[in-house]
Amino acid sequence: IIHWYKQKEGEAPERLLFVSGDKVTTESGFQANRYIVERSSLQKRWVLTIKDVIPDDAATYYCAYWDPHLWSTWIKYFGMGTKLIISEKRSSPPANSEILQKKHENQTVYVCLIEKFYPEVIRVTWSDDEKEVTDKVVKGDTWRPTKEDEYSIASWLTVSAENEDKKYYCKYEHEEEKASLPTQGILTLFPVDSVKIAPQEEDCKTIFNRGNLVYQLMHRTAYLVYIILLLKSSMYYLIVLFFIYR
Numbered sequence: 001i002i003h004w005y006k007q008k009e010g011e012a013p014e015r016l017l018f019v020s021g022d023k024v025t026t027e028s029g030f031q032a033n034r035y036i037v038e039r040s041s042l043q044k045r046w047v048l049t050i051k052d053v054i055p056d057d058a059a060t061y062y063c064a065y066w067d068p069h070l071w072s073t074w075i076k077y078f079g080m081g082t083k084l085i086i087s088e089k090r091s092s093p094p095a096n097s098e099i100l101q102k103k104h105e106n107q108t109v110y111v112c113l114i115e116k117f118y119p120e121v122i123r124v125t126w127s128d129d130e131k132e133v134t135d136k137v138v139k140g141d142t143w144r145p146t147k148e149d150e151y152s153i154a155s156w157l158t159v160s161a162e163n164e165d166k167k168y169y170c171k172y173e174h175e176e177e178k179a180s181l182p183t184q185g186i187l188t189l190f191p192v193d194s195v196k197i198a199p200q201e202e203d204c205k206t207i208f209n210r211g212n213l214v215y216q217l218m219h220r221t222a223y224l225v226y227i228i229l230l231l232k233s234s235m236y237y238l239i240v241l242f243f244i245y246r
Contacts, residue, residue, distance in 0.1 A: 002046050004037070005078075013062065019046070050084075058086040081181045089149055091135040092118050093177035097168055101183070106161040110183055112170035113154050123173040128166055129210040133157065 001020045007013035017026040019037050026032035036049040050057055060081045066074045095116035102109045112124065120142040124132040136158040142151045157168060170181045 001065065002037075003064040003076075004035075004048050005064060005068075007062065007081075008059045024204050039230045040058075045202070053084075053086065055086045055199040057082055060084070083121050085121070087119065087149075091115075091176050092150075093174055094122075094172070094179075095150075097172065097179060097181060099181050099183055099184065108159045108164050109156055110159065110170070111154060111156045112174055112181060113152070115145070117148040117174055117176070118149055118151060119175075121175070122151075122153060124153060124155045125171050126155070126157045127171060129237060197213075222236060 002015045003018045005013040006016045015027050015137075016030055017032075017035055017037070017096070019025075020131055024035070024037050026035060033085075034051045036051065037045045038049070040047070046063060046153055048061065057155065061079050064075050064076050065114065068074055069083070078220045094114045097112075097114045099109045100113065102111070112126075114124065124139055126137050137155065139155040140153060142153045144150065145152055150177070155171075158229045159161045159166070159168070168183045170183075172179055
C-alpha cells in the first residue's frame with residue numbers, strides 16, 4: 001500500500017490518498033478526479049500526477065509505505081519529498097557557480113558558491129573520486145541577494161591536512177541543470193581588508209566581496225551550532241542535578 005501526503009509550508013502533513021492494488025482511495029476534502037497514480041512494476045516506481053494545477057496545490061508531496069519489522073512492529077518510511085511551486089516566473093539555472101578555498105592552520109576549507117537560480121529548490125552534495133562525502137560538510141540555506149526572485153546558496157567542506165591533495169567535487173542538481181565542480185583551478189579567499197582593489201577591477205572586487213559574504217555565513221552557522229550545544233549542555237546539567245538531589 002502506497003500513501004501520498006501533502007504538506008503546505010508551516011502546516012502539518014495530511015494524507016492525500018493511498019493506493020491498494022489498483023484501487024486509489026482519495027481522502028475527503030480532495031477532488032479525486034484531479035489525482036492520477038500510475039505504477040511501473042519493472043522500476044518499482046509510483047508516479048502521482050495532478051491535473052489542472054491551482055495555486056492551492058503549492059506544497060511538498062511525500063510518498064510513504066508501511067514496512068513490517070521484528071516483534072510485529074511496523075514502520076512507515078517516507079520519501080525525500082517533491083516541492084511543487086506555482087509561479088508565473090520561468091525556472092532558470094544558476095548564472096554562476098564556483099569553488100573558493102581558504103587554508104587555515106592544518107586544514108583547508110572549500111566553499112561552493114552557487115548563484116542566481118530559480119526556483120530555490122536545489123540539491124548540493126560533495127564527493128571525491130570514489131563516493132559522496134558527508135563528514136565535515138555544512139550546507140547553508142538559500143537566500144535572495146536582491147529583491148528579485150533569484151536565489152543563491154553556499155556549502156562548505158573542511159578537509160584535514162592529510163587529504164588536502166585529494167580532489168573533491170561540488171555537485172548540484174537543479175531542475176534546469178546538473179553540474180559538478182572540481183576543486184582544481186579554484187579561487188583562493190583572502191581577507192578583504194588586506195587587499196587593495198583598484199576601482200576598475202570590478203570582477204576582482206566582486207570575488208572578494210563574495211568571499212566575505214560566505215565567511216559571514218560560516219561564522220553565523222558556527223555561532224548557531226555553539227548556542228545549540230550550550231543549550232543541550234545546560235539541559236543535561238539540570239537533568240543530572242535533578243537525579244542527584246531527588
